[in-house]
Amino acid sequence: MSYELERIEELCRERGWSHYRLAREMDTSPNNIGNLFRRTTVPSIPTIRRICEVMGITMAQFYSTDGEQITLNPQQRRMLELYDHLDQTSKLRAEAYMEGLSAKGPADQT
Structure with missing residues (x-):
């Protein structure tokens, strides 16, 4: 699984969100989110940006490897x-x- 998919899983776990909840928050079909994980493809930048937006984090925070929150x-x-x-x-x-x-x-x- 790609870093991005693992990170999305981690962020969902931290929030107690299912893939279905993530899809609802993103205003997209649950199938779209499910397909990301079934195909184990790297999500597009616009998709990652939208995920960051609904989770209230920046792209820098998404890709942070040291857990540091960058504002x-x-x-x-x-x-x-x-x-x-x-x-x-x-x-x-x-x-x-x-x-x-x-x-x-x-x-x-x-």
Whole structure:
């Protein structure tokens, strides 16, 4: 089973939600959720985003491996939304630009 499916299962267990309840919260067919687990495929990003939305967590929290809860302020959230719409080349340029603006470059980061 993929990390994403295992994480969805973990989040459902934490909330006491069944797959049916998750589907209801997402306003989708229970078959859609059941198919994810029957096929053991990696859910799409829009599906994961919707799951995060109904569970009240961010994508960063979904993918957090250390259990740390990350809270983004509105400006940080906006930066990530803009970043998500860039192609790969533009993402690399944006990262290089931000590293140039920061006091610490990539080699200095710990």
